[in-house]
Amino acid sequence: MNDTRTGSGRLLAKKKDGVRKFLKDNYTGWLFNMPLTVGLLVFTLIPVGYSLYISLWSTNCINIWQWRGFDNYIRMFTVDSREMGIVLLNTFYYVVVSVPLGLVVSYMLAALVNNSMVKGVKVFRILYYLPCMIPAVASALLWSDLMRFTANPATQGILNKVLVLFGMSPSRWFAGEGPSAIASLFFINLWGAGGGMLLWLSAFKNIDKGLYEAADIEGAGRVKKFLLITIPMSTPMIFYNLIMSVIGSIQYTGTLMYSGGPLPGRGSDGQSLYMLGVKIYNTSFKIPAARGYAAALAWFMLAVIGAITAVLFKTSKWVFYGEEG
Numbered sequence: 001m002n003d004t005r006t007g008s009g010r011l012l013a014k015k016k017d018g019v020r021k022f023l024k025d026n027y028t029g030w031l032f033n034m035p036l037t038v039g040l041l042v043f044t045l046i047p048v049g050y051s052l053y054i055s056l057w058s059t060n061c062i063n064i065w066q067w068r069g070f071d072n073y074i075r076m077f078t079v080d081s082r083e084m085g086i087v088l089l090n091t092f093y094y095v096v097v098s099v100p101l102g103l104v105v106s107y108m109l110a111a112l113v114n115n116s117m118v119k120g121v122k123v124f125r126i127l128y129y130l131p132c133m134i135p136a137v138a139s140a141l142l143w144s145d146l147m148r149f150t151a152n153p154a155t156q157g158i159l160n161k162v163l164v165l166f167g168m169s170p171s172r173w174f175a176g177e178g179p180s181a182i183a184s185l186f187f188i189n190l191w192g193a194g195g196g197m198l199l200w201l202s203a204f205k206n207i208d209k210g211l212y213e214a215a216d217i218e219g220a221g222r223v224k225k226f227l228l229i230t231i232p233m234s235t236p237m238i239f240y241n242l243i244m245s246v247i248g249s250i251q252y253t254g255t256l257m258y259s260g261g262p263l264p265g266r267g268s269d270g271q272s273l274y275m276l277g278v279k280i281y282n283t284s285f286k287i288p289a290a291r292g293y294a295a296a297l298a299w300f301m302l303a304v305i306g307a308i309t310a311v312l313f314k315t316s317k318w319v320f321y322g323e324e325g
Contacts, residue, residue: 106196
């Protein structure tokens with residue numbers, strides 16, 4: 001019996017010595033990692049856990065706390081089903097159109113400025129990327145001014161003045177309702193295509209030049225090389241950009257938060273651009289004691305993003321990662 005206790009004590013002491021040695025050998029690395037670790041804990045893990053907790057309550061996170069259990073999740077598809085249908089339809093439409101449009105435009109831009117031998121191409125790369133340096137709030141206010149619609153022609157935004165100059169009627173743009181609102185939003189999003197362009201350029205630079213040389217020997221033209229070499233060899237970046245674009249589009253609030261577009265309470269039907277990210281924002285900050293429901297909506301968004309991402313990974317056999325083995 002004593003031998004057993006002595007053996008257990010030795011084993012425990014040995015483990016403690018191992019932990020001390022590990023900490024002594026690695027404490028410098030942990031000190032360097034501490035800002036990141038604390039940041040992830042304080043600004044990511046704790047808020048995520050807290051949002052899951054409050055999603056089970058009807059609360060304003062201050063002095064109103066009423067237990068709801070899973071009622072907030074059930075509410076989405078019962079009491080709030082009509083508005084959720086509009087929100088999900090708008091979000092789906094936005095994702096289906098904006099993601100391919102953004103990918104294709106940024107890809108074409110990268111293909112145009114990929115040739116370093118062209119004089120002045122670096123200037124064009126910088127010019128295309130510059131809009132991405134503008135903060136979201138400043139960009140929203142800028143577009144709000146450019147697309148301003150008023151009854152007085154003298155105070156119209158620049159884009160409306162251009163339309164009038166060519167004999168067309170001024171548009172309400174994203175401050176209006178219906179197809180013109182969502183179409184103007186697609187147009188605005190192309191303003192940031194330069195960010196995707198840089199990612200495509202990095203993918204193009206990693207393509208083996210020997211493939212192009214072999215194609216030149218075979219007599220392949222530019223179009224054929226682009227279709228049979230450039231696109232297939234950049235499919236990993238296409239897949240990455242597809243995933244990130246889908247996630248970003250589902251979460252989109254962007255210009256709508258600061259531009260005065262058609263949202264509930266702004267004097268219009270508030271439905272043409274009312275998407276899931278906007279609904280979460282409105283529910284959390286504009287409805288008393290509804291932050292628990294907003295948290296439930298956020299977790300529903302996470303589930304949707306996770307499901308779509310899983311499907312994309314499941315159907316990613318078209319991505320070429322190079323010869324295996």
